[in-house]
Amino acid sequence: xxxxxxxxxxxxxxxxxxxxxxxxxxxxxxxxxxxxxxxxxxxxxxxxxxxxxxxxxxxxxxxxxxxxxxxxxxxxxxxxxxxxxxxxxxxxxxxxxxxxxxxxxxxxxxxxxxxxxxxxxxxxxxxxxxxxxxxxxxxxxxxxxxxxxxxxxxxxxxxxxxxxxxxxxxxxxxxxxxxxxxxxxxxxxxxxxxxxxxxxxxxxxxxxxxxxxxxxxxxxxxxxxxxxxxxxxxxxxxxxxxxxxxxxxxxxxxxxxxxxxxxxxxxxxxxxxxxxxxxxxxxxxxxxxxxxxxxxxxxxxxxxxxxxxxxxxxxxxxxxxxxxxxxxxxxxxxxxxxxxxxxxxxxxxxxxxxxxxxxxxxxxxxxxxxxxxxxxxxxxxxxxxxxxxxxxxxxxxxxxxxxxxxxxxxxxxxxxxxxxxxxxxxxxxxxxxxxxxxxxxxxxxxxxxxxxxxxxxxxxxxxxxxxxxxxxxxxxxxxxxxxxxxxxxxxxxxxxxxxxxxxxxxxxxxxxxxxxx
Amino acid sequence: xxxxxxxxxxxxxxxxxxxxxxxxxxxxxxxxxxxxxxxxxxxxxxxxxxxxxxxxxxxxxxxxxxxxxxxxxxxxxxxxxxxxxxxxxxxxxxxxxxxxxxxxxxxxxxxxxxxxxxxxxxxxxxxxxxxxxxxxxxxxxxxxxxxxxxxxxxxxxxxxxxxxxxxxxxxxxxxxxxxxxxxxxxxxxxxxxxxxxxxxxxxxxxxxxxxxxxxxxxxxxxxxxxxxxxxxxxxxxxxxxxxxxxxxxxxxxxxxxxxxxxxxxxxxxxxxxxxxxxxxxxxxxxxxxxxxxxxxxxxxxxxxxxxxxxxxxxxxxxxxxxxxxxxxxxxxxxxxxxxxxxxxxxxxxxxxxxxxxxxxxxxxxxxxxxxxxxxxxxxxxxxxxxxxxxxxxxxxxxxxxxxxxxxxxxxxxxxxxxxxxxxxxxxxxxxxxxxxxxxxxxxxxxxxxxxxxxxxxxxxxxxxxxxxxxxxxxx
Numbered sequence: 006x007x008x009x010x011x012x013x014x015x016x017x018x019x020x021x022x023x024x025x026x027x028x029x030x031x032x033x034x035x036x037x038x039x040x041x042x043x044x045x046x047x048x049x050x051x052x053x054x055x056x057x058x059x060x061x062x063x064x065x066x067x068x069x070x071x072x073x074x075x076x077x078x079x080x081x082x083x084x085x086x087x088x089x090x091x092x093x094x095x096x097x098x099x100x101x102x103x104x105x106x107x108x109x110x111x112x113x114x115x116x117x118x119x120x121x122x123x124x125x126x127x128x129x130x131x132x133x134x135x136x137x138x139x140x141x142x143x144x145x146x147x148x149x150x151x152x153x154x155x156x157x158x159x160x161x162x163x164x165x166x167x168x169x170x171x172x173x174x175x176x177x178x179x180x181x182x183x184x185x186x187x188x189x190x191x192x193x194x195x196x197x198x199x200x201x202x203x204x205x206x207x208x209x210x211x212x213x214x215x216x217x218x219x220x221x222x223x224x225x226x227x228x229x230x231x232x233x234x235x236x237x238x239x240x241x242x243x244x245x246x247x248x249x250x251x252x253x254x255x256x257x258x259x260x261x262x263x264x265x266x267x268x269x270x271x272x273x274x275x276x277x278x279x280x281x282x283x284x285x286x287x288x289x290x291x292x293x294x295x296x297x298x299x300x301x302x303x304x305x306x307x308x309x310x311x312x313x314x315x316x317x318x319x320x321x322x323x324x325x326x327x328x329x330x331x332x333x334x335x336x337x338x339x340x341x342x343x344x345x346x347x348x349x350x351x352x353x354x355x356x357x358x359x360x361x362x363x364x365x366x367x368x369x370x371x372x373x374x375x376x377x378x379x380x381x382x383x384x385x386x387x388x389x390x391x392x393x394x395x396x397x398x399x400x401x402x403x404x405x406x407x408x409x410x411x412x413x414x415x416x417x418x419x420x421x422x423x424x425x426x427x428x429x430x431x432x433x434x435x436x437x438x439x440x441x442x443x444x445x446x447x448x449x450x451x452x453x454x455x456x457x458x459x460x461x462x463x464x465x466x467x468x469x470x471x472x473x474x475x476x477x478x479x480x481x482x483x484x485x486x487x488x489x490x491x492x493x494x495x496x497x498x499x500x501x502x503x504x505x506x507x508x509x510x511x512x513x514x515x516x517x518x519x520x521x522x
Numbered sequence: 523x524x525x526x527x528x529x530x531x532x533x534x535x536x537x538x539x540x541x542x543x544x545x546x547x548x549x550x551x552x553x554x555x556x557x558x559x560x561x562x563x564x565x566x567x568x569x570x571x572x573x574x575x576x577x578x579x580x581x582x583x584x585x586x587x588x589x590x591x592x593x594x595x596x597x598x599x600x601x602x603x604x605x606x607x608x609x610x611x612x613x614x615x616x617x618x619x620x621x622x623x624x625x626x627x628x629x630x631x632x633x634x635x636x637x638x639x640x641x642x643x644x645x646x647x648x649x650x651x652x653x654x655x656x657x658x659x660x661x662x663x664x665x666x667x668x669x670x671x672x673x674x675x676x677x678x679x680x681x682x683x684x685x686x687x688x689x690x691x692x693x694x695x696x697x698x699x700x701x702x703x704x705x706x707x708x709x710x711x712x713x714x715x716x717x718x719x720x721x722x723x724x725x726x727x728x729x730x731x732x733x734x735x736x737x738x739x740x741x742x743x744x745x746x747x748x749x750x751x752x753x754x755x756x757x758x759x760x761x762x763x764x765x766x767x768x769x770x771x772x773x774x775x776x777x778x779x780x781x782x783x784x785x786x787x788x789x790x791x792x793x794x795x796x797x798x799x800x801x802x803x804x805x806x807x808x809x810x811x812x813x814x815x816x817x818x819x820x821x822x823x824x825x826x827x828x829x830x831x832x833x834x835x836x837x838x839x840x841x842x843x844x845x846x847x848x849x850x851x852x853x854x855x856x857x858x859x860x861x862x863x864x865x866x867x868x869x870x871x872x873x874x875x876x877x878x879x880x881x882x883x884x885x886x887x888x889x890x891x892x893x894x895x896x897x898x899x900x901x902x903x904x905x906x907x908x909x910x911x912x913x914x915x916x917x918x919x920x921x922x923x924x925x926x927x928x929x930x931x932x933x934x935x936x937x938x939x940x941x942x943x944x945x946x947x948x949x950x951x952x953x954x955x956x957x958x959x960x961x962x963x964x965x966x967x968x969x970x971x972x973x974x975x976x977x978x979x980x981x982x983x984x985x986x987x988x989x990x991x992x993x994x995x996x997x
Binding site for chain 2: 015017019020022066067068106107108109110111112113114115117118120121122123124125126127128129131132135136140144145146150151169170171172183184186187188189225245246248249252253255415444445485
């Protein structure tokens with residue numbers, strides 16, 4: 006084994022680029038360890054753990070790039086270093102040759118685009134609040150993808166935004182659609198008359214996708230970041246978003262999407278809802294139906310219901326078919342027949358946090374006892390995220406899984422080891438997976454996992470075993486990755502691709518229930 | 523209607539701060555967007571970020587900086603005389619030697635500076651030979667001081683000893699003066715640490731023949747307008763630090779007629795004007811004190827974050843800031859220059875960055891004006907595009923644009939000037955300097971030229987000090 010550690014002074018690269026590069030390098034045959042990262046305290050620790058923290062690396066600062074590789078041979082090492090160099094520098098040269106202008110300061114960026122009206126911020130959390138404040142002071146609306154921003158900073162920013170009449174979407178806001186442009190992680194959804202305000206990224210994506218599938222469209226989709234309904238923030242952006250959509254002529258129906266907020270925040274939101282003249286659907290997952298209905302809004306307990314109710318409010322003539330089809334029942338029966346006695350449990354490996362919550366809610370309503378790392382109820386909490394117990398749903402995008410790694414929506418391959426593990430587990434009856442297409446997401450999410458799925462499934466087959474794999478693809482037909490192609494490759498392995506996260510969950514419940522109705 | 527509804531009615535235009543992945547998908551959607559390749563401000567130092575946030579929008583700082591750049595721009599330097607250093611430089615005496623850069627003790631000096639000082643001691647007749655000179659210095663008989671603290675500047679080692687003739691520059695707008703020796707030319711010269719007989723003989727010739735002749739010529743003039751020459755030379759391909767061909771020619775054109783009016787013999791005349799004609803860096807030793815006279819006028823403005831000095835002594839790089847003390851230097855180890863080497867030399871031969879000539883960059887010319895000096899690019903390495911990019915980049919860290927010193931290749935935009943420590947820290951962009959490289963051993967001479975930046979630590983320290991000094995007062 007041979008290793009090399011290099012420090013490039015003052016060579017800042019963003020963490021998403023570096024992490025996906027590290028991922029690619031680790032995938033090279035003969036590479037044992039690879040770290041390509043800025044020399045932050047955390048990354049130095051990481052380096053120390055793999056015994057590559059040299060004295061020079063210890064001295065490096067957050068502005069310096071560390072390239073550390075351990076490989077089986079000198080040849081592989083040199084090739085890998087060359088590969089890293091190319092990957093990092095190719096970007097620079099292509100920048101130069103195109104007429105594309107890249108700014109090094111906010112002022113310069115504003116020189117290039119004087120009438121800019123939105124800033125998307127994806128810098129490390131400790132600096133994000135400052136950049137957001139600078140952008141707001143320049144009169145820009147802000148979307149903060151960055152997380153790890155303190156709640157105090159979040160409140161100050163949102164108060165500043167409210168004072169200036171500007172959007173502060175986030176921190177930790179993954180999805181928005183403004184003027185038909187998808188920001189960060191968003192699907193290509195038809196234009197329409199339903200306005201959304203969501204404190205959840207994949208929740209917003211799923212509602213928008215389902216609206217699209219029902220044949221309707223979205224006017225604006227405002228993300229607020231997951232903590233907006235926390236009592237310390239008090240739903241500032243959800244309230245601002247609600248008012249803006251109320252005033253927006255394109256928007257005929259408004260839908261709110263969130264996990265249930267604190268009581269006092271819910272009261273404040275519902276009070277505002279009661280003043281809105283347009284139909285409002287409140288999709289608070291596992292929320293307080295009575296309180297919502299008292300405000301004059303329609304209550305929706307799940308994401309898909311939020312989409313359905315919003316569509317229904319827009320067009321009362323629409324027929325919503327919620328019945329489980331006979332084909333699906335037959336499918337469940339067939340699957341059930343091919344399971345062995347020990348195979349009793351659903352194992353869900355999700356990339357989308359709110360899709361996990363929705364699945365949990367649906368399985369619970371089907372009478373199943375489920376454990377999950379997104380659970381709020383004590384009895385549903387999972388003790389050890391690395392070990393599934395009974396029916397288990399995992400949000401693989403949770404911080405515990407993503408420390409120092411990209412989110413699985415960016416790098417779906419991070420889920421592969423666990424996919425294999427759950428498939429081979431003799432208690433697993435159904436493996437539930439989600440795939441997110443759209444802007445921001447991986448170019449080929451299915452492609453990243455297809456080999457693992459196909460190999461493990463045929464391994465099982467050779468052992469005379471079978472596990473039902475049910476996938477849901479949160480995507481529209483228009484999404485850039487090509488919906489049908491993604492679906493076809495899963496179908497070819499005998500994987501059932503459901504029409505919604507709800508359908509996937511219900512089908513899973515049917516297969517594992519003792520009798521299929 | 524809130525701004526949010528206004529947004530809904532406008533085309534979305536995005537500044538993407540951070541990962542470029544999001545920008546790519548905006549491009550795909552044909553949404554207009556600009557990528558801002560963000561880096562942690564202030565190198566990620568939270569104390570500095572706090573200091574920045576405290577002073578970035580401070581109106582007192584803005585006003586003080588406007589005043590600083592007004593003074594720098596308004597300064598009008600004239601060459602009025604040449605005289606012995608001891609006669610004109612305040613605080614100069616028979617046993618005092620000035621050097622470039624921030625203060626430094628003899629034992630810490632770099633090779634070329636030591637060599638030049640030894641040469642100066644012998645030149646002054648204080649010692650017979652090198653050994654005696656060293657002995658005298660080690661006994662503490664010679665007082666050293668930074669030229670910059672004495673209204674003076676010197677290229678490379680920057681040595682000024684009492685008998686040396688210095689150009690006397692008068693800033694007629696503000697009334698202050700600045701001083702600089704006569705450029706000796708290239709090859710074996712004192713400023714690179716050479717101190718052989720040939721070097722000292724040339725210095726003596728400058729003192730006894732050249733300076734008296736120039737003095738006679740200058741006495742007839744009303745002063746030679748250096749601002750005008752600099753401004754013209756910048757339109758003729760000079761940046762007035764490493765390229766002074768045009769400026770030297772313009773100076774020659776100005777002075778020649780006055781020389782002809784003196785009582786010098788034809789031979790004396792040919793020898794003296796030939797010295798100017800044969801040294802295309804003659805004007806460097808006028809460009810530097812001209813810049814110095816403007817920047818000294820801008821020093822000492824309370825609340826100003828404008829840099830008034832950048833200088834190197836071959837060991838450390840030092841800066842001074844207008845709103846901070848007269849003798850308050852912020853120093854860090856000098857960087858090595860990156861660039862082209864003369865045949866036979868490599869990076870291992872070079873001394874760290876050296877000399878007061880960065881006074882030109884502090885003024886907003888030199889490296890800052892490189893975009894208008896395509897020819898210099900061949901000298902320091904790189905492409906013309908790079909040079910233009912450097913000049914453009916400097917607007918990000920400066921307070922103003924000097925329309926007196928405009929850059930043709932930037933559509934005659936006024937050059938970036940008035941380096942603001944706050945902006946340097948916020949943007950992580952360091953001033954760009956183009957410079958010669960001295961051999962690390964005394965007397966070998968120049969080994970190459972290239973690009974160098976000040977260490978960022980100088981600016982960091984200055985900002986912290988600025989915060990200590992002003993945070994209570996202005997809050």
